Amino acid sequence: MIAFEDQTTQEKTPCLVVDAEAFAANVKAMAQVLPGLRLRPHVKAFKCTELARKLAANGHTAFTCATLSEVAGMIHAGLGADLLLANETLNVEQMRDVVALPGRVTIAVDSPETIAAAAAAGVTEVLIDVNVGLPRCGCPPGQAGVLADVARAAGLTVRGVMGYEGHLMMVQDRVEKTEKVSDSMALLAQAAADVGTDFISAGGTGTFDTNTVATEIQAGSYALMDTHYATLESPFVQAIWLEATIISVNTESGYVVADSGLKSMGMDHGNPAWAHGKVWFCSDEHVTMAPADMSHWSVGDRVRLEPAHIDPTIAKHERMWFIENGAATEWPVDLRHW
């Protein structure tokens, strides 16, 4: 990938650049394990219908969303064949607008309140969201059956169950991960039995090949990757970079300053990585870095950084540049906001 790293664009910086070859390799590697509808790609990772369109063309025609605006955007882009909002919402008005659009929309619910909101909005299909160990949304596993009854009594079709074993994504040891995922998914399988369904949605990039219980996996980050997921053994490679311009060089102190500040990247997983040196710190509009070879870098040079967390990084940008055979195509990040 070093060749790509050296082949910078002429676009205004900071900007996101996607390497077509690396992206295609990730798509292929995932489809070998989870072909077609075995994967329900999570659009929250990339928020871009152009990217989603490529996944759909590869057979992954059902998608996961985290916000109603992602659902609406996917439908408007003609990608609304089967969308799951894998998140709770009380926004009846926005839900009503979304389910009025010409797409198939299933909404996650985990309480009488979210069920009532879905019913009030005219939603037809819901999924019971079950807590499988991550302290976040999802009903206690033992309540899934009861909630399904509440939903059905409200006139909703209960399509299945979902759960997100997010607390296990970063377990490094494969044997340990497999065991823990199995234990976590046993809760979801029991909830599915209680609900009376064989539709089980779960998983993510960190458990795509260890979660054997879910009938579909909600992975999204695998397509572009970041340094956080790169710490796991996986077939996925870095496919997106944050391109920046060096705007200041301090030879005396041995650092350069580039124009990709923390407003252009997610910081919850720390600093980005740079193949050619160490990142000292990020401020709002700057990143200060110590190159391995100071003599190599001048004011005006471009650099490419690897984001630490791809989801919030992309969410800060209006567009990505998809680089294929040296040509840059603009991919709007059109599923932003909420």
Added chain:
Amino acid sequence: MIAFEDQTTQEKTPCLVVDAEAFAANVKAMAQVLPGLRLRPHVKAFKCTELARKLAANGHTAFTCATLSEVAGMIHAGLGADLLLANETLNVEQMRDVVALPGRVTIAVDSPETIAAAAAAGVTEVLIDVNVGLPRCGCPPGQAGVLADVARAAGLTVRGVMGYEGHLMMVQDRVEKTEKVSDSMALLAQAAADVGTDFISAGGTGTFDTNTVATEIQAGSYALMDTHYATLESPFVQAIWLEATIISVNTESGYVVADSGLKSMGMDHGNPAWAHGKVWFCSDEHVTMAPADMSHWSVGDRVRLEPAHIDPTIAKHERMWFIENGAATEWPVDLRHW
């Protein structure tokens, strides 16, 4: 402020809400120390021309910007009387577009390359950016005079010098801070003498009243504040909150989940704070929190969180809601991106 915290809006969450009274108190407190042009408010903190307009109405008619798009946006909003881009850029094309607009624009330069870019773009006025201790942009103090000559030889007017003592913002002890700021600003004063100017721009919210060398202070965060700056002794109060909806309640484990994830706030200074409980962790679309009184909170309730770092938090939003006498006015975050 508890009264305000309990007086939630009906807007779609997550959303930013500004308390008019707290904002006005901050504006007043700052103007007492730094009236009129003694303050050059930094728009990067709030990226909103409606807010800037209120500062201008209060006598602060000259502004600091961090990006060319902020400069352009300020001019388009009729606030271009005296704008300083306190940052380096090599983007000749964008600079050319900006200086063609009907405003007064001064650009920071710290190298022959940035000077050449400014000259090529038709910039008329520059400021020599001097490194005063923070490892970021700025020429070594001893080179300011030489760079000013280079700029003048390129046909540019050198309006003055600037430096940012960002490494001293969070020094807690006032005596220590005053001494260190004084040492740092001695470098800038010497650079000003070398350049032959008495125009010295520097400072920020953390040094607004300890920096006595700068002829103008570039503070911006003071207007709305965050938990990071709140750790300093200052007259400024929290004036902005991130409002969220509780979408899930886990009574058994004692936590609630709200819909303000890390895509809606800057995470470089850590989690936001919540007056009514502890924030456990943030994920992309969620924040998990343990309320002090679990029985008080239900699904659908609204909460208000204090952002840890206001600049990147606001930069993620399309708008803020300015709440005055119970009524919400939309303030577009129209200076976003770069």
